[in-house]
Amino acid sequence: MSVAWIGSQPVSLTDAIQNAVKLLASSRCPVFSLDTDVHGTRSAIALATILGGAYDHTMGRLLANEIALITDHGGMFTTPGEVRRRSSLIVLVGEVPVFHHELLQTWANSKPDLGDKHSRHWFHVAGAETNSLDSKLLRPMKAVPVGGENLSLNATLAVLRAQLQNRQTVSTLSNIDRFKSALTAAQFPVFVFSGGSVETAGLVMLQDLIADLNKKGRASSLFLPADDDAWGSALTSLWMTGFPPRTGFINSLPSYDPVRWDVQRMLREKEADLHVWVSTREGETSPKGGKARLISLSRTDAPTAGAMITIAVGKAGIDHDGVAYSSRIGTFGFVQAMAPSHLPSVSNIIRQLADALPGKKEFAC
Amino acid sequence: MLIRLSGGEVIDPVNGKTSQRDVWIRDGVLIDIPEGETADQTHNVSGCIVMAGAIDIHSHIGGGNVNTARLLLPEYHAAHQPRPTNTPLSNAGWSTFRTGCLYAQMGFTTVVEPAMAPYTALHTHLELADIPIIDKATLAILGNDDFTLSLLRDGKSSAMIDDYVAWVVGSTRALGVKVINAGAAAAFKENVRSFSLDDVVPEYGVSSRKIVKSMQASVTRLGIPHPLHVHANNLGIAGSANTAAATIAATEGVPLHLAHLQFYGYGTEGKRKFSSEAARLAEAVNSNPDVTIDIGQVMFGQTVTISSDVMRQFAALGNASPKKTVIFDGDGNGGGGIVPYRYKQDYYGSIQWAVGLELFLLVTDPWRVFFTTDHPNGAPFTAYPELFELLMSSAARDAKCTELNASALELTTLASIRREYNLEEIAIMTRAAPAKLLGLKDRGHLGAGAIADVAVYRKGKDIAKMFREAALVFKNGDLVVKNGKVMHYRWGKTLRLNPPPDKAMAKRMNAYHEERYGLSLDWFTFPDSAIQRDEPFAEVSCNS
Numbered sequence A: 001m002s003v004a005w006i007g008s009q010p011v012s013l014t015d016a017i018q019n020a021v022k023l024l025a026s027s028r029c030p031v032f033s034l035d036t037d038v039h040g041t042r043s044a045i046a047l048a049t050i051l052g053g054a055y056d057h058t059m060g061r062l063l064a065n066e067i068a069l070i071t072d073h074g075g076m077f078t079t080p081g082e083v084r085r086r087s088s089l090i091v092l093v094g095e096v097p098v099f100h101h102e103l104l105q106t107w108a109n110s111k112p113d114l115g116d117k118h119s120r121h122w123f124h125v126a127g128a129e130t131n132s133l134d135s136k137l138l139r140p141m142k143a144v145p146v147g148g149e150n151l152s153l154n155a156t157l158a159v160l161r162a163q164l165q166n167r168q169t170v171s172t173l174s175n176i177d178r179f180k181s182a183l184t185a186a187q188f189p190v191f192v193f194s195g196g197s198v199e200t201a202g203l204v205m206l207q208d209l210i211a212d213l214n215k216k217g218r219a220s221s222l223f224l225p226a227d228d229d230a231w232g233s234a235l236t237s238l239w240m241t242g243f244p245p246r247t248g249f250i251n252s253l254p255s256y257d258p259v260r261w262d263v264q265r266m267l268r269e270k271e272a273d274l275h276v277w278v279s280t281r282e283g284e285t286s287p288k289g290g291k292a293r294l295i296s297l298s299r300t301d302a303p304t305a306g307a308m309i310t311i312a313v314g315k316a317g318i319d320h321d322g323v324a325y326s327s328r329i330g331t332f333g334f335v336q337a338m339a340p341s342h343l344p345s346v347s348n349i350i351r352q353l354a355d356a357l358p359g360k361k362e363f364a365c
Numbered sequence B: 001m002l003i004r005l006s007g008g009e010v011i012d013p014v015n016g017k018t019s020q021r022d023v024w025i026r027d028g029v030l031i032d033i034p035e036g037e038t039a040d041q042t043h044n045v046s047g048c049i050v051m052a053g054a055i056d057i058h059s060h061i062g063g064g065n066v067n068t069a070r071l072l073l074p075e076y077h078a079a080h081q082p083r084p085t086n087t088p089l090s091n092a093g094w095s096t097f098r099t100g101c102l103y104a105q106m107g108f109t110t111v112v113e114p115a116m117a118p119y120t121a122l123h124t125h126l127e128l129a130d131i132p133i134i135d136k137a138t139l140a141i142l143g144n145d146d147f148t149l150s151l152l153r154d155g156k157s158s159a160m161i162d163d164y165v166a167w168v169v170g171s172t173r174a175l176g177v178k179v180i181n182a183g184a185a186a187a188f189k190e191n192v193r194s195f196s197l198d199d200v201v202p203e204y205g206v207s208s209r210k211i212v213k214s215m216q217a218s219v220t221r222l223g224i225p226h227p228l229h230v231h232a233n234n235l236g237i238a239g240s241a242n243t244a245a246a247t248i249a250a251t252e253g254v255p256l257h258l259a260h261l262q263f264y265g266y267g268t269e270g271k272r273k274f275s276s277e278a279a280r281l282a283e284a285v286n287s288n289p290d291v292t293i294d295i296g297q298v299m300f301g302q303t304v305t306i307s308s309d310v311m312r313q314f315a316a317l318g319n320a321s322p323k324k325t326v327i328f329d330g331d332g333n334g335g336g337g338i339v340p341y342r343y344k345q346d347y348y349g350s351i352q353w354a355v356g357l358e359l360f361l362l363v364t365d366p367w368r369v370f371f372t373t374d375h376p377n378g379a380p381f382t383a384y385p386e387l388f389e390l391l392m393s394s395a396a397r398d399a400k401c402t403e404l405n406a407s408a409l410e411l412t413t414l415a416s417i418r419r420e421y422n423l424e425e426i427a428i429m430t431r432a433a434p435a436k437l438l439g440l441k442d443r444g445h446l447g448a449g450a451i452a453d454v455a456v457y458r459k460g461k462d463i464a465k466m467f468r469e470a471a472l473v474f475k476n477g478d479l480v481v482k483n484g485k486v487m488h489y490r491w492g493k494t495l496r497l498n499p500p501p502d503k504a505m506a507k508r509m510n511a512y513h514e515e516r517y518g519l520s521l522d523w524f525t526f527p528d529s530a531i532q533r534d535e536p537f538a539e540v541s542c543n544s
């Protein structure tokens, strides 16, 4: 089975590498879109460091929202393990992505063994735009809704904060008294949120609310990333270059700028002449359009439409071992290949590209 | 490969008096002068001093909290650059790559990250593996986790505690054990806001003292070369000198290392009720041979404080500059706080700066006082060259004092101390003593058989310049730095202990994680291959 193509023609891996290197070496401004595990991300960023240009995550816009909470504000956070063991009051804020529902369910099926050790209570702070928690996994928790008529989630959080401070507000919120007494009874309430459904301003409001609660008692938040791999890439990028994604290189030194190095924008506005698409996510292909030439490293058995070069790569945890961020443990975990395959890893292919580049370069991976 | 460094002034207190002699390296190892052989490579280092590569025992260079600090402060990188700022690196980011290069350029070849939360060991090791050139090591944090506290509450045997400590050290690939405000992180989760040596953790009824003493005893019984590394209670608080003195008094004949003592050197004298108790603490250290300390020197300017002492960091939120912070209630021993801070040349900053220097200069034995800024808590490690100068030149201290708050300095003894460190003492404090403290027999000196970690500095009047840009640095015999610039990347190793895991404890750990976290132990452990570098670890042996 073929793993490399030039245009739509199957070629040997060696040919594909050599041709990709020509494109890389002659590019004035290559840009990288990434969606892979830690080692794939490490190698792609190391390559970008040599070549210059810029890198972004394929979910760059979503990730930028999550990153902005910390770069602009900060906050108080805890881990899924502490929530399970210590929190008897769980407050879901906005929508929680479906892939986290199983984690939430494990809390519903267990009782805290540290702290107040009360049975768990669930609330759901929602705005008018928030979808209801109608998933099968979440229904048994009977989360008590907290919200106001026609209030956005941001506005709901602002009103909630004011009401918890006993300030006068124009709007009222459903179940607010119940919520207040639940907060009083719980020793370690945790607000669970994801970057996908709350805007940065709302996330900041939530953190201010938590800061208020910590003046006298304790409370924290659990950040569940909109996508685990995207968050893992952000963390990897931070140690590799010192910055989160949407980082570019000026005179081979990294610079962080979420507007300037937005790779999709750079492609639209023709600032980049070569797009290196690195995605091990099943079924994901590079967005069409733009004039830049495309090198595609994808988990695919066919050439990527519009790509000058396609190389098939495997996914960590399926085709080969790897390391990935896991929101089940709130940190990186080792993932073992579930179905080892012939597909090479991203880091393997990128190392071959780096080794074949003309001139001696220090490759960091 | 046979390398000869000829004509340098060799400062190697472990192996004898300072003298002009040649240093020979064969295949990465130091050797005696080989009779009748010619070197493949000769470096004329006359006019230079030659020392072993320096070892930093306490510098927060990687792991979850360091990475969160990067995320919180993308604009901070400017504070991390070498000072003064007119160097080619002035835009350098605060990455693992720059960390390795900047350390190597100063002649440092081994650095210990002192605060690895056991559950995030893989993350820490991934970062350390991406720090080029130098060797690394970590200390595993213990003393705030439910498992330890339960063992102590339930009066379990010391054998069982040892099995647990050994399991943590082995599975997280640590070189030693650290306690951080022992018990306070657990207490803070139950809304306790201050915590001292004899306070007890709610639910467990176990005092901080009991945790420290139990871990200290266990580390000693297990033959872990590095004594228990203690971040004491009440860091940064006026009056914390009493806590530090009580901790020093608690060694009871067993070795103990007290981290960043500067941050505990404060009394309550003066109009502002904040004064120096450095002289008293130095005396306590001098008269207790069980104890070693490092300083955590403050240098002025912007930095960010990164600490797993979550209770202390929460208390410091009001001082954040800029006003953004992260407080993290982690699993057991994890978590902490990231609080950016600017050390100003005001009353408080002047006291802190002076306390650090007083401790450096009043602790008489250079084998028991270690050179740190608690990077980046007191200052980024890039401020080391200026700190060497302050230690070696009383004139440099006097000059700096004129810029500082005079009423603060009056409450210190600094002006009366004329001691100047000589190069032999610097070599002991930054090379020989750290190697001994960590149990690294293969480095810290230039005797035959040691690995060829060598730093060569061009002698000059400007001490800071001399230490900022090493003339030559060799790591395991590889020439990595020339004239203060990195010439060659290589990948060092992470030094670790590997005590054999007790089978019953491993089984117990699995059951504990299944029951308490609903996850098998595999979620929390990893094979060496997860790091994806050739032989990322090197083993250091425990004392028998």
Ligand SMILES: [Zn+2]
Residues within 6 Å of the ligand: B058, B060, B114, B259, B260, B374, B377
């Ligand atoms: Zn520290």
